[in-house]
Amino acid sequence: MKxxxxxxxxxxSVGISLKAVPSKTTMPILxxxxxxxxxxxxxFTSNDMELGIETTVDGTILEKGIVALDAxxxxxxxxxxxxxxxxxxxxxxxxxxxxxxxxxFNIPGKSGEDFAYLPxxxxxxxxxxxxxxxxxxxxxxxxxxxxxxxxxxxxGELFEIRDNVLKVVSLDGHRIAIRKxxxxxxxxxxxxxxxxxxxxxxxxxxxxxxxxxxxIFFTENHIVFEFDQTVVVSRLIEGEFFRIDQMLSSDYxxxxxxxKKELLDCIDRATLxxxxxxxxxxxxxxxxxxxxxxxxxxxxxxKEDIDIEKEGKDILIGFNPKFLIDAxxxxxxxxxxxxxxxxxxxxxxKNDEESYIYLIxxxxxxxxx
Amino acid sequence: MKxxxxxxxxxxSVGISLKAVPSKTTMPILxxxxxxxxxxxxxFTSNDMELGIETTVDGTILEKGIVALDAxxxxxxxxxxxxxxxxxxxxxxxxxxxxxxxxxFNIPGKSGEDFAYLPxxxxxxxxxxxxxxxxxxxxxxxxxxxxxxxxxxxxGELFEIRDNVLKVVSLDGHRIAIRKxxxxxxxxxxxxxxxxxxxxxxxxxxxxxxxxxxxIFFTENHIVFEFDQTVVVSRLIEGEFFRIDQMLSSDYxxxxxxxKKELLDCIDRATLxxxxxxxxxxxxxxxxxxxxxxxxxxxxxxKEDIDIEKEGKDILIGFNPKFLIDAxxxxxxxxxxxxxxxxxxxxxxKNDEESYIYLIxxxxxxxxx
Numbered sequence: 001m002k003x004x005x006x007x008x009x010x011x012x013s014v015g016i017s018l019k020a021v022p023s024k025t026t027m028p029i030l031x032x033x034x035x036x037x038x039x040x041x042x043x044f045t046s047n048d049m050e051l052g053i054e055t056t057v058d059g060t061i062l063e064k065g066i067v068a069l070d071a072x073x074x075x076x077x078x079x080x081x082x083x084x085x086x087x088x089x090x091x092x093x094x095x096x097x098x099x100x101x102x103x104x105f106n107i108p109g110k111s112g113e114d115f116a117y118l119p120x121x122x123x124x125x126x127x128x129x130x131x132x133x134x135x136x137x138x139x140x141x142x143x144x145x146x147x148x149x150x151x152x153x154x155x156g157e158l159f160e161i162r163d164n165v166l167k168v169v170s171l172d173g174h175r176i177a178i179r180k181x182x183x184x185x186x187x188x189x190x191x192x193x194x195x196x197x198x199x200x201x202x203x204x205x206x207x208x209x210x211x212x213x214x215x216i217f218f219t220e221n222h223i224v225f226e227f228d229q230t231v232v233v234s235r236l237i238e239g240e241f242f243r244i245d246q247m248l249s250s251d252y253x254x255x256x257x258x259x260k261k262e263l264l265d266c267i268d269r270a271t272l273x274x275x276x277x278x279x280x281x282x283x284x285x286x287x288x289x290x291x292x293x294x295x296x297x298x299x300x301x302x303k304e305d306i307d308i309e310k311e312g313k314d315i316l317i318g319f320n321p322k323f324l325i326d327a328x329x330x331x332x333x334x335x336x337x338x339x340x341x342x343x344x345x346x347x348x349x350k351n352d353e354e355s356y357i358y359l360i361x362x363x364x365x366x367x368x369x
Numbered sequence: 370m371k372x373x374x375x376x377x378x379x380x381x382s383v384g385i386s387l388k389a390v391p392s393k394t395t396m397p398i399l400x401x402x403x404x405x406x407x408x409x410x411x412x413f414t415s416n417d418m419e420l421g422i423e424t425t426v427d428g429t430i431l432e433k434g435i436v437a438l439d440a441x442x443x444x445x446x447x448x449x450x451x452x453x454x455x456x457x458x459x460x461x462x463x464x465x466x467x468x469x470x471x472x473x474f475n476i477p478g479k480s481g482e483d484f485a486y487l488p489x490x491x492x493x494x495x496x497x498x499x500x501x502x503x504x505x506x507x508x509x510x511x512x513x514x515x516x517x518x519x520x521x522x523x524x525g526e527l528f529e530i531r532d533n534v535l536k537v538v539s540l541d542g543h544r545i546a547i548r549k550x551x552x553x554x555x556x557x558x559x560x561x562x563x564x565x566x567x568x569x570x571x572x573x574x575x576x577x578x579x580x581x582x583x584x585i586f587f588t589e590n591h592i593v594f595e596f597d598q599t600v601v602v603s604r605l606i607e608g609e610f611f612r613i614d615q616m617l618s619s620d621y622x623x624x625x626x627x628x629k630k631e632l633l634d635c636i637d638r639a640t641l642x643x644x645x646x647x648x649x650x651x652x653x654x655x656x657x658x659x660x661x662x663x664x665x666x667x668x669x670x671x672k673e674d675i676d677i678e679k680e681g682k683d684i685l686i687g688f689n690p691k692f693l694i695d696a697x698x699x700x701x702x703x704x705x706x707x708x709x710x711x712x713x714x715x716x717x718x719k720n721d722e723e724s725y726i727y728l729i730x731x732x733x734x735x736x737x738x
Contacts (some may be wrong), residue, residue, distance in 0.1 A: 030468075073642075073669065104671075105669060106671070269449040272442075273442075302473065303472075305471045
């Protein structure tokens, strides 16, 4: 095999492939990128058995061939090469030489025979959205998936298509994040749970451009993302996602309109008095025209007032500050609206169109002032 | 006590003070910054018993007083405050309130009575150099002090003044770094060993400007740096520094002139084949017009040629690549000269004026090619 690439093209493709290389594995072949130049195009494939990526690489084939290279070493070498053409050749023993200007690396290659190729997926039902939208939707929901695997379904996100709306939902038992996207065309109803890890990795390789598209296909067990020169195939999480409709009520007793940045900065300041692992709530007191936030900890105390517009009753309620910060960070609106019922019921942060809804459960606190 | 600062002034001074706050201490008072507004100026003092910093802070004294505040908490609070005036007040119990706009923090303060004030130092013998020069000299030598404390003297740097030259020397048993600075005035001869930690911290607070000066004073047991509104006092390391003159020979068998960046990039590439803790040498073969570098490891091998200008014999010699990288990184010259004697003798990288000299011991290797 003998291939020539520009360093930049190679670097980009290796970067994409790395996203499906497991950081640790007992199977060395899974730690490899498969370079397949057996036909007239060059494809890099990586696969951790849950997530697989295949990307087409710009380059010249002087001699066809296939080799699997250790992904980390290959990536390290490419990254450090001069900015010039890179030649990759293999001999009959799969010894691989990577040459760029006067630098010449030799590393052992592996046969492609043991490599886990991507499953072949029939693509019939699919939706098309912009890469920007998909990247945003992931960013605005991924933080509220569960960190541990106790409940597998909570480590994924619901992707639900109904009535030409794509609804993405994540939840971890203390909060729910919902984003809705209107689709331009008519699609069949679908409901799948996509692993959070897949979404995290894919959002790193999406361009984020409004003009770039991504096609999403669904099968029984897989979801496929097609964009640019790349195909990402991921297993789905099996099982029925949580029914959340009964938790979403539009009744409220208190409605607060507030400047998002002021609220976020204030909670951010308050949390510096909370050591990690310490579960100190931030206590919010809503009155006419003003919201008081305070926090008390072993380190000290903090108090701050923020101007608000209020409808309805006064309320005193406590929250885990991290959950408020996570939601506020991903909302792009300058002013936000918070809906409250009582100190034991969840609060909702949502816009009028409900294109985003963040539900956060309150925490108990000692109401001594 | 009641003081008003601009947030920026406060942030800068807290940042400077933090450099002498130990990251861990069994004496809580050492983890504090002392705010002393008992006279007409406001001074922040911090002291880890080896290194002490006193800095004068711009601010308004509405009510005189002294309080010691936990440095990390104080710093965290200041950093997160809005960009506006900050008021610090203490009550009779040293409870301290930090207010900025509508944010109000309460933290406990400590009495200044237990605080370890800086030693009072007589300042008679001193030298003056630019902050730029001191910062550069530290950067260009500090990497070759010893990391562990087995030999205390190796954890410091020799500052030697003789014949109007300041010579700074660091060594760790495998290499020596020497920088010489011509002083503008006549100073008495001096020879002290300054802790590396002191130099590391001070280089972080030096402005690095050519036009800003720093005055350096020496006493029996201390070195004092005075610059801007700050005084840094450090203990010296006791003992006689190593005699290095006999190691510095101007004889050589091979002289190589080479582009520094090409050499550095090449060694940098080569080291990606070396896992941390693995002691693989880089093997350098010097011939007429060309230097070949190669490295062999379990991961693979790498070979690269670099154009050079050579005088004298051919030579094959091995080095710990890290030692070469460390020295090359801090040399600002585009082309450098390397002097070699034989595969068992140290190499020298130095300029004609010998304003810098880097001595590096070679390592043994299997000369099988």
